[in-house]
Amino acid sequence: MPLPRQVFIAVIGAGGVGKAFLHQLSKLASNLSCSPSAPTYLSLILLSTSKKSVHHADYKSLSNWETELANSTTPPLPLPRLAEYLVKAPGKVVLVDNTSNQDVADAYPMFLKHGVSIVTPNKKAFSGSYQLWTDIFAAASNGQGSGGCIFHESSVGAGLPVISTLKELVETGDEVRRIEGVFSGTMSFLFNSFMPVGGGGGRFSDEVKTAKDKGFTEPDPRDDLNGLDVARKLTILARLAGLKVESPTSFPVQSLIPKELESCASGDEFMQKLPEFDGKMDDLKKEADKEGKVVRFVGSVDVAKGEVKVGLEKFDTSHPIAALKGSDNIIAFYTKRYGDNPLIIQGAGAGGEVTAMGVTGDLIKALRLLQ
């Protein structure tokens, strides 16, 4: 009879994605067959938000995380103390970062060097400075050596298999020439509902509020509307395709934040004032309508030219990008092997459940490597 093995899971971030991940984790059979030789038991040993943490000095599994977190009065561990706690766990550890925090992302090389594996939808680690990108992958072992492994499928296209597909294209020797499409669930939802094919549509500011309520936006919706979220995703894809993109602000990115609202002190103030600018978005709609077109927020990476760009473009109403629904992303990979008919991935690109699916899938991949 093979001996069961135990893997310890620490989760930081319990918002839309974090909560959906924790529910999916609880459904993963505790007797998970990731290893051909032994069943795997998963123990949740830490759960933390920006305000509080639940963890036990004896690494006892959290049996009822919702109640334990709600009742906790313990502040979150500072990152070096968190690392100490995880390193001393009596077995392999996977840290699940469900935040969008830069400090947590900056600490990935430290966690990885200490053998802690990471799965995350947080884009900031992979789209920050090029140095951080290099440090993360230098520290990660992904199966070889003593460093932890790292997976980040949901950092682009939520649960859609975008990162894994691009990596396989590159690793199997295809030549990726161009990547283009709609990379934001929020922007897709906004334009599909504010400027649908066939006319009509709601007020732009109302649709922004709905996108936030549906859990599509970043914690601060200005990070979507300023184009930076898409720029981060394209930075990640461009780097995986071999371009040394320095940062998500090192190429042209069109912002939809009105100049007058750039100085808003908070996301709440911004959301309050946004309806004053609905007229400008209506003008954009009317202008496209006159040409029989719709406007969509798109991005592209031209690998051969080394160019990345993000912004609004007009599309014929018959174009596949114009026909997207809800929060759908569409991502086309033009490669040497696929020729003029690109490999296309399409589906929901935002939302707690679909994003958590990518994170849970990554956890399963990490567990297979940690045998």
Ligand SMILES: NC(=O)C1=CN([C@@H]2O[C@H](COP(=O)(O)OP(=O)(O)OC[C@H]3O[C@@H](n4cnc5c(N)ncnc54)[C@H](OP(=O)(O)O)[C@@H]3O)[C@@H](O)[C@H]2O)C=CC1
């Ligand atoms: N929502 C989506 O559709 C998608 C999201 N993502 C990415 O997933 C991540 C999570 O998104 P989402 O769940 O929507 O965001 P939320 O704002 O709903 O949740 C973020 C969580 O992170 C916690 N947090 C923030 N900073 C820290 C910190 N320093 N230490 C511990 N916890 C912290 C917050 O705590 P508190 O509650 O105390 O503020 C909150 O629980 C982001 O990186 C996002 O870009 C990726 C693809 C799609």
Ligand SMILES: N[C@@H](CC=O)C(=O)O
């Ligand atoms: N805010 C992002 C969430 C997923 O990355 C989006 O709208 O696409």
Ligand code: NA
């Ligand atoms: Na993905």
